[in-house]
Amino acid sequence: MMPERDLQYLTELAAQLRVDSVRAAAEAGSGHPTSSMSAADLMAVLFACHLHYDFENPDNPANDHLIFSKGHASPLLYALFKAAGVVDDKELLTFRRRGSRLEGHPTPRLPWVDVATGSLGQGLPVGVGVAMAGRLERMPYRVWVLCGDSELAEGSIWEAAEHAGCEGLANLTAIVDVNRLGQRGPTRHGWDTGAYARRFGAFGWHTIEIDGHDPGQIDYALNDARNTRRRPTVILAKTRKGEGALEVENREGAHGKPLKEPDKAVDELGGRRDLRVEVHKPEAPAAPYRFESRPMSLPAYKVGDKAATRTAFGEALAALGAARGDVLALDGEVADSTKAEAFGKEFPERFFEMYIAEQQLVAAAVGLQVRGWKPYAATFAAFLTRAYDFIRMAGVSRASIRLVGSHAGVAIGEDGPSQMGLEDLAMLRAVYGSTVLYPCDANQAAALTAELADVEGVSYLRTTRGETPVIYPPDERFPVGGSRVLRHSPDDRATIVAAGVTVHEALAAADELRGAGIPVGVIDLYSVKPVDTAALVEAATTTGNLITVEDHRLEGGLGDAVMDAVSELGPRVVKLAVTGLPGSATPEEQLADAGIDRHAIAEAVKRLL
């Protein structure tokens, strides 16, 4: 039993957190005070009794990790930071103002926030990744994730439940604030914490059901979670939304808005306080375990041979794994296709089988990079669409993750449209701060695979299923943002811009056109974002006619990247891309049917001129 004095302190602290949540939202004129108030007791006990965190040194590798999966409870998080002494009252009241670090939903602009949340159902999957990192680096830190009950409807939560449950991530605790009210009304299960317990239990979790406003029960549950071995724990805490203020307590229609009478609520809650919470610092930090590094020797492919860029990626990743102990690989149960298996065979400890759960695949990568690891997450390009919201939020988090999408485009052949990555360039280009690369040969793919290790933000490597001719010698560098001029003469009447498989089609078309007396240039635009504006401007200026050709939909891909780079110059641009709905056919037939093969390119050039 917790001493009465401690219980009283915790109750007071929770009241302060509620008061400050109400005040911050009132001052901002928006925000989610009621969603904060339901979880205040849970977080007060966590901060005062169980969290180990060195607020003076957020980079202390022994720090616990706290993720607000219900990111809209940001007023509570900021009130906690105030109680911990790292945010002052003046800053608290800048909540949601232009320029404030205290954004509507938490982002890593705050040094104590690992990842941006606010898109529900993401914090727990990312927490799984941080917990995986803890196991990998043999650190005793714990990962605490505050979830809402509404967000348990997201499938991504159950991908996380499955991974954590099966892997026995005992360093992970989900604290679910079961306040029974979603945004527009009651949740599906209301206060039936048993419904959630049955589900988490079936997925292998230790489950505890408590009254989320009883500090003693909360303390017991958090202790239980810390002492549970071989299983993650979920604490299902029955709470009342808006707890403590009659105006909003357990009422519908009080989501996501400030209280009408905040002063009255503050009075009800006992007025302002200025309690401090002394968060335990972690034990003197042990150094996180790191894997050894050796000199790198990238695979080399002979010019004139044929090899698939996906194979080169796999072999390069294995070489990179030898050279760098911080490189990891994650697989969406297709490692034999993406060729990430080459890494898995060499470095099983650093290879994570995430099965067919692409959201958790990406979220795990985000969680692992929180601790400085360099994850490469690979699946079919088409199936990365499954994780778009996670990729988008990784951009907001400024997370450095590397995504690899194989089986790009119609060139995969017979498998048909469900397996073709045709929207991936559009999807990845639109992500904040992203890098998008698309190699055309094996040596380039290997070089770019290595290059990505130190690229910041969300980066993407697009690979091809079939073999393509090796056209570059080994050991050449292909910097991000660069391109290669493959054909060029002063007489060029147009320039063909291509990447990946279409580079080879473009070269064949250029040769055919030259034979017909029409010299054209060819640019390999392997860096689709950032794009080599200088080279494109040069081509646009000298030939005035650009033909872009890509194995991707017409919208948002390489052609748009090229147009964007030269739009203010006003050259004529013809875009060749996939516009129809492919069926099954051989790769060659597919390229022809889509109008992106050598003949289609040559025709387009002739038509343009």
Added chain:
Amino acid sequence: MMPERDLQYLTELAAQLRVDSVRAAAEAGSGHPTSSMSAADLMAVLFACHLHYDFENPDNPANDHLIFSKGHASPLLYALFKAAGVVDDKELLTFRRRGSRLEGHPTPRLPWVDVATGSLGQGLPVGVGVAMAGRLERMPYRVWVLCGDSELAEGSIWEAAEHAGCEGLANLTAIVDVNRLGQRGPTRHGWDTGAYARRFGAFGWHTIEIDGHDPGQIDYALNDARNTRRRPTVILAKTRKGEGALEVENREGAHGKPLKEPDKAVDELGGRRDLRVEVHKPEAPAAPYRFESRPMSLPAYKVGDKAATRTAFGEALAALGAARGDVLALDGEVADSTKAEAFGKEFPERFFEMYIAEQQLVAAAVGLQVRGWKPYAATFAAFLTRAYDFIRMAGVSRASIRLVGSHAGVAIGEDGPSQMGLEDLAMLRAVYGSTVLYPCDANQAAALTAELADVEGVSYLRTTRGETPVIYPPDERFPVGGSRVLRHSPDDRATIVAAGVTVHEALAAADELRGAGIPVGVIDLYSVKPVDTAALVEAATTTGNLITVEDHRLEGGLGDAVMDAVSELGPRVVKLAVTGLPGSATPEEQLADAGIDRHAIAEAVKRLL
């Protein structure tokens, strides 16, 4: 007990399905025979004894629905169609050939296929939608979904399990082919059907574990499923991948490729057969229940007033619901924000609360339109990214669904980047056959909401959180593919192209510029895809200078749509769009910070000229 004669027939039929799967893949030189062989007994018994389907009339509303969620088992599906007499042996051997209806993964090019599958984890959620339709239209048909065990790792499966379990969709049966082998190796749970049963049981399903190669057990389970009330049923069938052919039976490394010695396997399986299966036809079709229709009266907003386009959408949807009994609305637990609640209040029977499960939200819409309903699925634009793979596959299915994304762009203000739809135009434009609309005022939003009801394919309406001035009179029509010229003079030196909130910024900028002696045109490009090429070409030709401005990322949105339309003409185009990472701020501050407000537009025009 089933008579011995029937058991023997079923065994023979299953052997034929295996033989034909082996033959089809062998002839194609690719495909998934082993994934077909494991499920052959399950499907033989289903077709012979339990499916009710009129193959002569695929549109018979009383037909059961069969969805191969494990779409890669297409050889089995086509072998079934052959046994049912609707595909002949010659066509079977066109599997995966150019032009064949028998694609690598099933698509609705075949009249007996409702939706395209092949991206795992989608068939069951779509099946939930078809089962919802059955309940809505009071038809006794059943929905049978063949799932793989690997795909149970997808979160979308658990969104489906939750919805079907909580709604008690007893007309839905999932048949899981637990063959223990995924693409690259063993699944997480192997043959532990209990692991899956615990999970489905926790989500409220009736569960049956059987030997998936025993026709008697299969028959018993399918009967049990048909007779179970108030709960969906999952049949967890332990099977062996490649069953029946020693070369591949229960072996790793035999996924997704034809057998090396197909003739030998055919011999092992007892050789070719030409059995027919007499699939029961459904009872004489009752007419599906349809809701009544009344004359439509769209809401009208007064020019000069202010109203949010999201509000106009909600009110128009309610009006449309009165006018058309086939219109439905689905909500991702944000109906008070998207304003779809206006429909829900009027037509609770046709309003579906899908909670925060966007994949199931979209999948349910796809399933409902299989039966001819006109679903509108609404959530925040940002959160549609969660369902991108489902939207992509809806395109492949040529499904007619209407998606509505509210809270577009930085203009939402304080909530910050996690809630801002900034990639949605790029994402939706890249979908095959999509329509993308973005109204700027309430009357336009209302008109476009109604317009969408008869648009085929995936369509998207983007709405704005804040109020915008009403600039169009009520009752005007805004056809898909159109635009409106809002400012135009023969002296225009440039044309500003905008949509949504930026239309109002563009108008203000144009007025300011005119005051400064710089006349410019303004186009409201409410139809972002298809785009009004004629109007844009006209503007590009007459002024030679285009400025596009959009509350969306630079990549893949309105600016790219404009450039694409005029690229072969070569005008100068300046694109204004969101390039940085927004924080919290007021809507006005956000537009200014992103460089897409009236001042930024005016500056850009001056700079360009």
